[in-house]
Amino acid sequence: MPDWTPPANVNLVDLGFMDSRSKLIDLAAFLDRTQRAGQDGDFRVQALKNALSLLSQDQPQRAKDVLLSFSDPSVEPISKATMQGATGAYKA
Numbered sequence: 001m002p003d004w005t006p007p008a009n010v011n012l013v014d015l016g017f018m019d020s021r022s023k024l025i026d027l028a029a030f031l032d033r034t035q036r037a038g039q040d041g042d043f044r045v046q047a048l049k050n051a052l053s054l055l056s057q058d059q060p061q062r063a064k065d066v067l068l069s070f071s072d073p074s075v076e077p078i079s080k081a082t083m084q085g086a087t088g089a090y091k092a
Contacts (some may be wrong), residue, residue, distance in 0.1 A: 027052075047089035 027048070034040045051066045059065070072090045 043091045044087060044089045 031040070031045070031048070034042065034045050039045065047070055051069045054065045054069060055062060057065065070089045
């Protein structure tokens with residue numbers, strides 16, 4: 001993947017900080033609510049917490065790593081679907 005260079009004279013922090021801050025606060029509130037409801041053991045909540053730990057990496061592929069952390073790591077197809085629809089996170 002080629003290196004991305006932002007356009008000249010664009011302050012990415014000015015453009016994206018408030019939106020990112022809002023999303024992070026929303027996520028914290030969601031985690032607080034699920035904990036109070038006793039639902040913090042749900043595999044999807046655990047997947048979010050795992051993905052959060054990936055954000056502290058100082059690597060330029062954080063988005064890829066977060067996306068892959070929600071994905072099914074298996075390589076062999078299953079014979080029959082057990083449900084219809086997606087859950088958004090891999091349930092081991």
